[in-house]
Amino acid sequence: MSKTAKPGVGKRICVIGASGKLGRYLVQHALERGCEVVGVCREKSIPKLDDLADCITIIGAHTDDRTAIARAVAGCDAVLTVLVPWGLNHYASGTAQAVLDHAEPGARLVFSCGWHISRDGKDVYSRGFKLVSAVVGRLAKLARVIDVADQVEACRRVFTSDTLWTVVRGSDLEEGAGQGLPVWAEHVGDPILASNRTRRIDYARFMVEAVDNDTLIHRAPAIVGRLTPSALAYAPDGQSG
Numbered sequence: 001m002s003k004t005a006k007p008g009v010g011k012r013i014c015v016i017g018a019s020g021k022l023g024r025y026l027v028q029h030a031l032e033r034g035c036e037v038v039g040v041c042r043e044k045s046i047p048k049l050d051d052l053a054d055c056i057t058i059i060g061a062h063t064d065d066r067t068a069i070a071r072a073v074a075g076c077d078a079v080l081t082v083l084v085p086w087g088l089n090h091y092a093s094g095t096a097q098a099v100l101d102h103a104e105p106g107a108r109l110v111f112s113c114g115w116h117i118s119r120d121g122k123d124v125y126s127r128g129f130k131l132v133s134a135v136v137g138r139l140a141k142l143a144r145v146i147d148v149a150d151q152v153e154a155c156r157r158v159f160t161s162d163t164l165w166t167v168v169r170g171s172d173l174e175e176g177a178g179q180g181l182p183v184w185a186e187h188v189g190d191p192i193l194a195s196n197r198t199r200r201i202d203y204a205r206f207m208v209e210a211v212d213n214d215t216l217i218h219r220a221p222a223i224v225g226r227l228t229p230s231a232l233a234y235a236p237d238g239q240s241g
């Protein structure tokens with residue numbers, strides 16, 4: 001791993017799921033911060049990264065491919081993982097486990113997921129959020145498209161690992177120009193999160209900046225856009241600058 005103490009510059013960062021919407025923003029932010037980037041995405045999605053092919057190293061593989069992940073994370077100071085619960089073959093937990101098992105000792109590991117993941121059971125969800133999560137989760141599983149329970153299992157494994165992890169829990173996402181670093185709370189239900197909206201580009205920024213923020217180690221911040229009404233109304237001083 002690189003010895004630099006400067007944030008970003010000179011670091012080698014692996015982005016697992018680099019070709020997706022969030023993944024591309026992760027790559028963009030990491031490059032802007034002067035990092036060397038290794039991206040993992042499915043073989044068939046490599047063309048989605050054509051415009052970045054000269055700037056990053058791309059490994060074509062499913063993200064739960066342990067051999068490919070071992071190769072991708074070797075020598076990396078940080079691994080940013082887009083955790084997605086596709087299919088019914090334990091894709092999310094397989095991805096998380098591969099990263100946990102193969103990342104360099106001392107590497108910063110940052111994972112994405114949604115507010116529906118609770119680390120300690122102290123999140124307070126609105127009736128509407130619970131209803132939508134239950135219906136969408138059930139329909140997606142019946143259609144054999146998505147297995148939300150496996151994303152829960154993936155995060156459980158991360159939470160119980162002794163790696164230097166952060167799990168960044170995203171609100172509903174939208175596209176648009178960056179508005180700055182999202183604000184966050186320890187638990188869903190905090191009034192600061194009430195607007196439930198974050199720009200995807202800012203979600204990625206939060207994950208990349210988490211690499212250099214040791215106060216986020218072993219935490220699962222729930223984030224919201226910094227210009228949303230709830231953030232503007234409730235952001236504590238430390239997060240409003």
Ligand SMILES: NC(=O)c1ccc[n+]([C@@H]2O[C@H](COP(=O)([O-])OP(=O)(O)OC[C@H]3O[C@@H](n4cnc5c(N)ncnc54)[C@H](OP(=O)(O)O)[C@@H]3O)[C@@H](O)[C@H]2O)c1
Nearest residue numbers: 017019020021022042045083084086112113114170171173
């Ligand atoms: N969408 C939201 O509103 C929302 C809200 C809160 C949190 N999040 C979190 O944000 C993260 C990114 O989610 P996103 O919705 O924004 O999507 P996204 O960034 O577009 O990412 C989707 C990822 O899934 C991969 N993928 C798609 N179909 C697949 C398949 N059949 N098998 C394996 N991989 C497949 C994509 O890879 P390819 O490029 O190869 O297709 C891509 O890496 C996730 O961790 C999610 O839990 C999302």
